[in-house]
Amino acid sequence: MADDRLSVIFAALADPTRRAILARLVEGDATVTELAEPFAISLPAISRHLKVLEQAGLITRSRSAQWRSSSLNPEPLREATAWMERYRQFWDTNFDRLDAHLKRMRTQTEQNEK
Amino acid sequence: MADDRLSVIFAALADPTRRAILARLVEGDATVTELAEPFAISLPAISRHLKVLEQAGLITRSRSAQWRSSSLNPEPLREATAWMERYRQFWDTNFDRLDAHLKRMRTQTEQNEK
DNA sequence: TCGTTAATTAACGGATGCGTTAAACATAGA
DNA sequence: TCTATGTTTAACGCATCCGTTAATTAACGA
Numbered sequence: 174m175a176d177d178r179l180s181v182i183f184a185a186l187a188d189p190t191r192r193a194i195l196a197r198l199v200e201g202d203a204t205v206t207e208l209a210e211p212f213a214i215s216l217p218a219i220s221r222h223l224k225v226l227e228q229a230g231l232i233t234r235s236r237s238a239q240w241r242s243s244s245l246n247p248e249p250l251r252e253a254t255a256w257m258e259r260y261r262q263f264w265d266t267n268f269d270r271l272d273a274h275l276k277r278m279r280t281q282t283e284q285n286e287k
Numbered sequence: 288m289a290d291d292r293l294s295v296i297f298a299a300l301a302d303p304t305r306r307a308i309l310a311r312l313v314e315g316d317a318t319v320t321e322l323a324e325p326f327a328i329s330l331p332a333i334s335r336h337l338k339v340l341e342q343a344g345l346i347t348r349s350r351s352a353q354w355r356s357s358s359l360n361p362e363p364l365r366e367a368t369a370w371m372e373r374y375r376q377f378w379d380t381n382f383d384r385l386d387a388h389l390k391r392m393r394t395q396t397e398q399n400e401k
Numbered sequence: 402t403c404g405t406t407a408a409t410t411a412a413c414g415g416a417t418g419c420g421t422t423a424a425a426c427a428t429a430g431a
Numbered sequence: 432t433c434t435a436t437g438t439t440t441a442a443c444g445c446a447t448c449c450g451t452t453a454a455t456t457a458a459c460g461a
Contacts, residue, residue, distance in 0.1 A: 217440080218441055
């Protein structure tokens, strides 16, 4: 896999188990065992998923005694959506209104600066 | 890779060459050869990337004589952003979507003007 | 029909992804 | 210190991804 940041983020999201883990973390921090509970896969597998999420910056982890707590850090999702926003005009008709509005504002600003 | 729709979409986006192809298609439909031109990889490799994008629904293809034209279909991006939107409240405390969008657009515009 | 152009498919190699089980590590606590 | 608990690392198997080159398919056009 390419190691640029966006690729790492999208790759992390391309697994349903990892997306489910993120969804679970919305409800609050959780330990590895807690996160593993809903899934029919081994603990080491979950551990690896968490590593992937951590490397993508989607979670941060803290240790307290022998427990490793994961917490959600959705900032990378902002980057990912920012990338996709560039395509919004192709599916979102509201964008046209917004874009027109923006253009008007810019024109206005430019005139003000003259 | 899991074969659910979101996984397929995110996996398709997890490659910089494929994202570059999508970016190129914003400017209009293109043939395989045209799409391959900026890259230092072989035509068959591009052909496979296009297949991945097509299976993710991100492009549609038409044939005219011996040319296969690709055109952008960003609908899957809407699905992907829809999934991510559920996390927006965690990164955008102001939650002023319009404002954020305008800010992004302005930045982009400024960069384009440089 | 033959040659040219456009694109895909076939066959292969190497890297990575995702799962497993077994072993190791880290900490708490009797 | 010994044991239990939580988690990670090691080692492996198998599937998939991503690239290559060579061969094949498809359509045009002299």
